[in-house]
Amino acid sequence: MKLLVFGRGGQLALALRDQGAAQGHEVVCLGRESLSIADGGAVAAAVRGHAPDLIVNAAAYTAVDKAESEPEEAFAVNEAGTRNIAVAARADDIPFLHVSTDYVFDGSGDRPWREDDPTGPLGIYGKSKLAGEQAMASAGWGRSAVLRTSWVFSPYGANFVRTMLRLGADRPELRVVADQRGRPTGAHDIADALLLMAPHVAAGTAQGLYHFGGAAPTTWHGFAQAIFAEGVRHGRPVPTVHPIATTDYPTPAARPGNSVLDCSRFLALPGARLPDWRPSLARAVDALLAMG
Secondary structure, eight states: EEEEEEEESHHHHHHHHHHHHHTTTTEEOTOOOTTTTOOHHHHHHHHHHHHSSEEEEEEOOTTTGGGGHHHHHEEEEEEEIIIHHEEEEEEEEEEEEEEEGGGGOOOOOOOOOOOSOOOOSSSSSHHHHHHHHHHHHHHSSSEEEEEEEEEOOOOSSSOHHHHHHHHHHHHHHEEEEEEEOOOEEHHHHHHHHHHHHHHHHHHHHOEEOOOOOOOSSSEEEHHHHHHHHGGGGGTTOOOOOEOGGGGGGGGSSOOOOOOOOOOOHHSSSSTTOOOOHHHHHHHHHHHHHHHH
């Protein structure tokens, strides 16, 4: 299978490159240096020129706090870009998978969020991602699906694991939010989930919204403790991690308190499972610390 991935240097695009190649697929990744997905003509030309068997949109504006002051940029990528890819996929009859986020919800309550729950994003990033989902739906392409996920980490790019390892190397004590809850999710596990969905989307038997994440929900505080526990294997110091409230760590963009996604619909697909995020974390920590 030939995959055309929009996105090149991000966590998910690089994970799709790894996992796609490992499964014997040809993977072509297009980054911002090649084209802007906000340019519909460029997107259509790329799809037509590469003639893939599957398109995955792993490109996104993900700077949650910066988006509050750059709404036009966020919507250009997350809404217009998604629409452009969906329209091109429909025009050339190519299955299309798009990746979205838990930030489309307001984070209220304490039960996991289902695909049919009312959305209510708290900030520009979430609003732009929801607008992308809606733009994709308006394109009317049946052989397409959206995979919402959360708390993505990998050995690549900027993410919570890299940040904690950096801070933990220099500080004996850290303060980490303990009242936000979600599913840490390895980017390589997301890539595997997308590849599992691909034949079902191509056949038209999987479409619409799906949720996916690591099997065991936790808090950012709990996640940080797990990261430092993995660092012990490399002789890294273990800082004291103090739990704090969201109100103790103000940010430009509000974060959802409850980001746990209900993944039942994904689990109904043949062969689907929710991976334990801890082995993926161990591999990510090993890779990051090997880089120095």
